[in-house]
Amino acid sequence: SQQGEEDPQALSIQEGENAxxxxxxxxxxxxxxxxxxxxxxxxxxxILIRSNEREKHxxxxxxxxxxxxxxxxxxxTASRAADTASYFCATVRxxxxxxxxxxxxxxxxxxx
Amino acid sequence: xxxVSQHPxxxxxxxxTSVKIECRSxxxxxxxxxWYRQFPKQSLMLMATSNEGSKATYEQGVEKDKxxxxxxxxxxxxxxxxxxxxxxxxxxxxxxxxxxxxxGETQYFGPGTRLLVL
Numbered sequence: 001s002q003q004g005e006e007d008p009q010a011l012s013i014q015e016g017e018n019a020x021x022x023x024x025x026x027x028x029x030x031x032x033x034x035x036x037x038x039x040x041x042x043x044x045x046x047i048l049i050r051s052n053e054r055e056k057h058x059x060x061x062x063x064x065x066x067x068x069x070x071x072x073x074x075x076x077t078a079s080r081a082a083d084t085a086s087y088f089c090a091t092v093r094x095x096x097x098x099x100x101x102x103x104x105x106x107x108x109x110x111x112x
Numbered sequence: 113x114x115x116v117s118q119h120p121x122x123x124x125x126x127x128x129t130s131v132k133i134e135c136r137s138x139x140x141x142x143x144x145x146x147w148y149r150q151f152p153k154q155s156l157m158l159m160a161t162s163n164e165g166s167k168a169t170y171e172q173g174v175e176k177d178k179x180x181x182x183x184x185x186x187x188x189x190x191x192x193x194x195x196x197x198x199x200x201x202x203x204x205x206x207x208x209x210x211x212x213x214x215x216g217e218t219q220y221f222g223p224g225t226r227l228l229v230l
Contacts, residue, residue: 033218033219035221040203040226041223041224042205042221042222042223042224043156043205043221045218045219045220045221048218088155088156099146099158099161099207099219100146100158100207100219101158102148102155102156102157102158103155104154104155105154105155107153
């Protein structure tokens with residue numbers, strides 16, 4: 001079953017603009033992760049944020065987590081054409097060997 | 113970082129045949145691996161959790177007799193799609209966690225196997 005719902009489903013922006021994607025989930029979590037997937041390719045892990053963290057940065061990426069609202073956002077600043085991909089949030093309910101449950105994803109298109 | 117490989121990367125088969133997909137953790141051991149399926153323009157759906165030395169745990173709606181999972185060692189899990197039909201055509205992705213608790217939060221994904229059943 002899927003845990004998260006991404007919003008928007010598709011986003012098209014100009015190069016240099018910022019892109020914001022949101023994710024909501026249903027159950028309590030141990031951590032939330034964001035992944036990128038280029039068309040027809042494997043997943044690339046972007047960033048992990050734990051349930052006791054509120055914000056995290058990695059290069060041009062900024063992730064926030066609001067556990068009270070069961071939501072997270074991924075901000076990509078100064079977007080590039082190479083950022084064009086699908087972005088998924090995924091949650092882990094417990095520590096240990098529990099699987100990632102993925103949201104539906106946001107398809108981002110960055111136009112040069 | 114840790115590497116997970118899948119073989120084959122792409123397979124085309126006739127309806128009714130069985131297809132085996134291998135998932136290997138190359139530089140770490142994994143007692144648990146996960147199998148996902150992804151249809152075009154959709155998200156990854158968890159199919160099953162593969163446990164080394166024991167039976168796999170299947171998600172609701174996934175037929176265990178249709179998708180046979182074997183996790184015979186700490187570095188290898190296989191998914192066999194039995195009597196494949198065109199509706200089984202999909203992108204199959206495996207993942208694994210390193211046994212090392214410190215790295216255990218990150219799930220490492222294989223590059224995926226694209227299955228096309230004619």
